[in-house]
Amino acid sequence: MRSNSITIIRGGTVQVEHTLFSGQSFVWNKSNHTPGIYSSVIDGSSVLIQQINPTSFSVTTGANNLYGIPLRRFFERYFSLDIATQMLFDEEFHTRFPELTARLLYLEGLRVLRQDPYETLVTFMCAQGIGMAMIRRQVSMLCRCFGRETKEGVNGIDTPLFSFPAPSDLAGADPELLRGCCNNNSVRAGNIREASRLVALGKLDLQALSDPSLPLSELQAELTALKGIGYKIADCIALFGMGRFDAFPIDTHVEQFLSAWFGIGSHQKGLSQKRYLHLQEKAVDLLGTSLSGYAGHHLFHCWRTTERNMKAF
DNA sequence: ATCCAGGGAACCC
DNA sequence: GGGTTCCATGGA
Known part of the structure; x- marks a missing residue:
């Protein structure tokens, strides 16, 4: 298992390794002319993300700490480095869905952020x-x-x-x-x-x-x-x-892969409240209670990029 | 042109 | 309980 790490490069810059930056958050702006560069403002300070290779990037800010927390510790939490991809799907899942397990490999390091x-x-x-x-x-x-x-x-x-x-x-x-x-x-x-x-x-x-x-x-x-x-x-x-990785949102994409990959619910338009809760219960039953939403985000990403051919960002 | 995109609510029966 | 329609707009 890869160790998740953040390395201090210099004062206001840390390097985040073994992490995919997918631009999942709506507050990160993609640079118009330089690929692999994202920017945002955290605690009043400009923050720049620069992709180094597919699974690591550097984060630079003028601040020495954010919300009173030293940079390295702040970003360890922000990028959820305490959650390893290997924790998301158990052995039973691997056994039941070997093809899907293989397809999910390229998303190793995709993290759900702990945002404001x-x-x-x-x-x-x-x-x-x-x-x-x-x-x-x-x-x-x-x-x-x-x-x-x-x-x-x-x-x-x-x-x-x-x-x-x-x-x-x-x-x-x-x-x-x-x-x-x-x-x-x-x-x-x-x-x-x-x-x-x-x-x-x-x-x-x-x-x-x-x-x-x-x-x-x-x-x-x-x-x-x-x-x-x-x-x-x-x-x-x-x-x-809110860092509730046990919360499992169901949107149009999630509804589609629940049906196509797991036979949960049939293809149907419209999610009534009752049906939403029913599908959610089935999904959590499949993925476990503690990290079902986190795992669901990997499936969401996999569905959009490999099945629907949509862009990651 | 037609349909869909990380839904929700008001309104219908 | 469900099904339908509206909200709004840009891109495929």
């Missing part, structure tokens, strides 16, 4: 029934219109970088401007504004909801109580923004 809960909440509220490109455009516009421009840049970043807006920034956003950032969808803009208001007021405590001891069903209930958040988006927030 609020960023994840808003960005996935932007992800309803539209393509990745549209979701990214909305997130990018939200940052440009309501985020803060970072003061210090990083070598290699030529475009101005904006942080993701704070809850209070979107809570008090001009409705028309916010709608323009949300694909002209006024309902979505209103939902994001209201959720941000609750977070800003402390009525929606995302840190408290991130408590790993909270039962997943309770977390689901808390998040789906918000307008604009159904089971799928709630599970995505839990998985990508």
Whole structure:
């Protein structure tokens, strides 16, 4: 088994090894003219990711620590280096699905990031029934219109970088401007504004909801109580923004591979709430309870790239 | 041109 | 309980 490691190269740069950077997160911007370069803003600081080879990259920032945590330790957590790919599927799975096991090998090192809960909440509220490109455009516009421009840049970043807006920034956003950032969808803009208001007021405590001891069903209930958040988006927030690797979101792609690869559910359009929970129960039954969502993301990625011939990013 | 893209909710019976 | 329609827009 490969050891997962982060190496300090120099002051503000660490090298992350045995890790695929898939651009799964909507807050990472792909460089327009330099392939393999991604940028984002974390804790107010510009951060640059540079691909070194398919399974390792360097992360550079002007800050010496993020959220008060030394760089190396922060990114060990951010990139979930405590989770090894070999932990995702057990022997029974390998035995039952040998072909699929072989196909998943190229995804060794694909990690689910531990991202900021609020960023994840808003960005996935932007992800309803539209393509990745549209979701990214909305997130990018939200940052440009309501985020803060970072003061210090990083070598290699030529475009101005904006942080993701704070809850209070979107809570008090001009409705028309916010709608323009949300694909002209006024309902979505209103939902994001209201959720941000609750977070800003402390009525929606995302840190408290991130408590790993909270039962997943309770977390689901808390998040789906918000307008604009159904089971799928709630599970995505839990998985990508709260480190709940046991949360298993089902979107159109997941519904397809559950049917095609595992015979779970038949090809059918529309996921009713009851059917969603039924399919989720079957999936967790197959993949185990603790890392089912993490494993599901590998399957999601494999399905899109090898079966549907879609781009990773 | 037609269909789909990491859904959700209001509304129908 | 389910099924249908709308929201919106860019790309294939």
